[in-house]
Amino acid sequence: MIKALGYAAKHSFSRLKPLEFERHEAGADEVEIDVLYCGVCHSDVHQAENDWGNTVYPCVPGHEIVGRVTNVGGSVSQHAVGDLVGVGCMIDSCQECSSCHAGEEQYCEGPNAFLATYNGPMKPAAMAKTGTNMYGRDNTYGGYSTSLTVKDKFVLKIPAALPVEAAAPILCAGVTTYSPLRHWKVKSGDKVGIVGLGGLGDMAVKLARAMGAEVTVFTTTKEKIAEAEKLGTRGVLQSDKDAMEALEAQFDFILSTIPEGHKVDPFIPLLKRDGSYVAVGALAQMPGYSNQQLIMGRKTLSGSSIGGIAETQEVLDFCAEHGVAPDIQIIPIQEINEAYKKVKSGDVRFRYVIDMASLKQEMADA
Structure with missing residues (x-):
């Protein structure tokens, strides 16, 4: 198991605070990622505060993730150690329905719909019954964390022409x-x-x-x-x-x-x-x-809901080709609660992106 640190909401009314947990090591078709940057999405605020009535706590938000591959499973051929990669809103889907076959995993018709990068499947009935954030062998905690383990099919390549930190919001916004x-x-x-x-x-x-x-x-x-x-x-x-x-x-x-x-x-x-x-x-x-x-x-x-994996890679490549990037402000993880206030009030003219070096330093100092 991999020791990890994240920032989590433990109730709808609570501030995000440090949470220690473990990630599983990469299986045959999985990739381990050292998280470098994570965008702050308005959806993160909605989810942390249970505005949609489906949040499973503790909730570690974050689905605009850029990082570097640290380990790959034996059957992984699309990604290698050292690659700069991204993870967006999904980390799995049923892979059997017509939507998944069409490359439209965001409309997965499986019993739980797609597996969100955090807070579990889009129809989290099983998780709600158990009252935990466990799905399979791992907590479904998101990118406000030091590391991530994801199926290789749901990992994107970050084009070299994109600024690393600015690539994160492209994965959702x-x-x-x-x-x-x-x-x-x-x-x-x-x-x-x-x-x-x-x-x-x-x-x-x-x-x-x-x-x-x-x-x-x-x-x-x-x-x-x-x-x-x-x-x-x-x-x-x-x-x-x-x-x-x-x-x-x-x-x-x-x-x-x-x-x-x-x-x-x-x-x-x-x-x-x-x-x-x-x-x-x-x-x-x-x-x-x-x-x-x-x-x-x-x-x-x-x-319209987000986009499929192929389409997410397509927009990354499109942005790299046309010089398109969001206006961002880099913040340390320790300022996330103040950032949430500004997102909620609309008092923000850019996309916040968390520099995860700040979280790793906090982990080292603990």
Whole structure:
């Protein structure tokens, strides 16, 4: 067994604190990873605070992980000791259903759906019954930790052209926005709206522009208009009725990155005939909308969940090729609770990334 240290929430109301635990050594098809960096996702905050009602404690968050391979199992051929690799939102799936066969593991139709990098399967009934975070022979603890052991099929290659620390958020924020842009075939010349300019919105703008789209950002915060313009896009306040009305029937595609439930009615009139409004940021219930607005323009209201393993590798390669990377701020693990407060309040203009050297030093000093 491998001694590990992580930062965990032990209750929905508690701060994240150090937690000692063990990882299992690599099996034949597994890879051991020394964690170097881990992004801080808004989903981490939701999960730690049990906003979705399915958290199993203690909960070690983190699913935007970059590290270096320290050991591989005997049947592993895609990764070698010393490789720079990434782990995103999933570490396993049933591998037998139609979604898995199609490379869409995020929609796994197995009895437990996919196995999340932390907090266990997406349908964690068995874990909830036992009251523990055990799944198989390991705790499903995430990347706010010193090490990780993962099946090689769910380990990604980090392109050399990407800044190591900036690669971490691409493994969630990147693929979560890239997947719908690709699925709805956004192309050069399309008019794309991005709702919200947080960690997801920042990546959505950069990816859509790299695909050649003309991008407009919709925000409720006046200060973010200037930020949108710095990204080479137009910014529109949702409260500006004249500006919103002037954009009716202008957009081929609108992507909502807001992490909470929100009204979609203001955006449906902005879609062209056959246009689509897709939400990726919110798992909460959304307020009602006018079905007439959809019917009269054959418009689509839809959602999208992260991306499959092949698609995650694709977005990493795309970002490396086009020079796309999130704006980040490196923090030590000891500042994670303050970072959570800023993520919750929306008082953050970048993606936090934890430097795990700070955790390893804490482990050495213990």
